[in-house]
């Protein structure tokens with residue numbers, strides 16, 4: 451039964467690809483764009499403005515006003531929304547989007563000049579403002595904003611905020627790119643997660659121009675899941691780790707966003723493409739068989755062989771003894787543990803097993819057998835879509851969730867969760 455799943459999934463993905471031929475469809479017209487309305491504020495065509503949007507509708511207490519910048523193009527086109535820090539301690543989004551709104555990209559004759567832009571860009575560098583201030587992924591009530599969507603007006607605090615964001619920021623978008631990092635205790639190779647059977651999501655996932663795409667539904671309660679249910683194309687970018695600054699992951703995010711805008715014809719220029727693309731429908735986990743202190747030998751992005759030592763474990767109670775953690779398969783490490791405390795059974799690495807297209811993958815590795823994502827250092831090259839080698843990675847996700855093999859997420863207030871418990875889903 452489970453063996454039939456990937457094939458059925460693949461047929462769905464191929465159907466979505468056919469629908470993708472013209473992802474903009476009816477959006478393309480010769481009509482002049484009207485004013486863009488966001489939260490009772492109108493932005494005229496060829497105008498850029500920043501609006502303060504309160505996460506809570508209150509007259510007493512802190513309503514947590516977040517910055518939403520609207521760039522409304524002179525030409526008609528899709529509405530693309532860019533989100534950062536839905537998890538307050540995942541800083542790749544705030545860094546990339548702040549840079550995007552700076553003088554390198556905004557202003558006369560720059561890529562995001564509203565006079566030449568087709569469509570509308572809405573940029574929210576910090577969605578979870580209270581979490582960001584507390585340096586926590588969670589909301590002050592200990593809940594995960596990305597598990598409460600679409601939320602309700604009368605529910606708990608996080609549910610109310612999720613509802614405001616979903617109603618005002620997610621709805622009204624044609625496409626959303628949501629920037630994340632791995633949760634605390636691990637780090638991600640830059641990657642895109644999207645439901646490839648959903649045509650608009652498929653379009654922006656491929657349009658991002660990245661090597662690794664994980665074909666999956668968003669977790670229950672995630673903005674991705676509820677946006678897809680409303681027909682909105684949604685891609686989640688994951689790069690680096692929480693509470694750290696990762697210049698490479700920020701750079702890849704910026705190039706990816708510009709690539710999506712180019713592939714949707716919102717800005718001029720040809721989108722760049724990787725030489726090969728991994729479309730993964732499942733994965734394998736590397737687990738510790740001993741407890742102690744972990745020393746990762748193979749970082750995220752390493753292409754490993756079956757039986758290769760990816761980590762070693764030592765125990766202060768057993769000086770001189772070392773346990774090796776071996777890779778069960780040849781493949782690409784897409785996420786590795788950074789928290790050294792492990793027990794037997796603890797996940798230390800997340801692997802895409804690769805049995806086909808080895809040569810195409812190897813052509814993208816550096817001398818350390820490390821995949822360096824296109825755009826990490828300098829402008830990535832332009833290629834025709836037909837020149838991209840696509841490699842399918844068959845399989846399943848643990849519990850239907852990309853991060854299902856990591857530690858179970860606990861909705862505890864941040865001040866009381868331990869480092870390991872906080873290693874929740876990114």
Ligand SMILES: [Zn+2]
Pocket residue numbers: 536537540630631632633875876
């Ligand atoms: Zn996250």
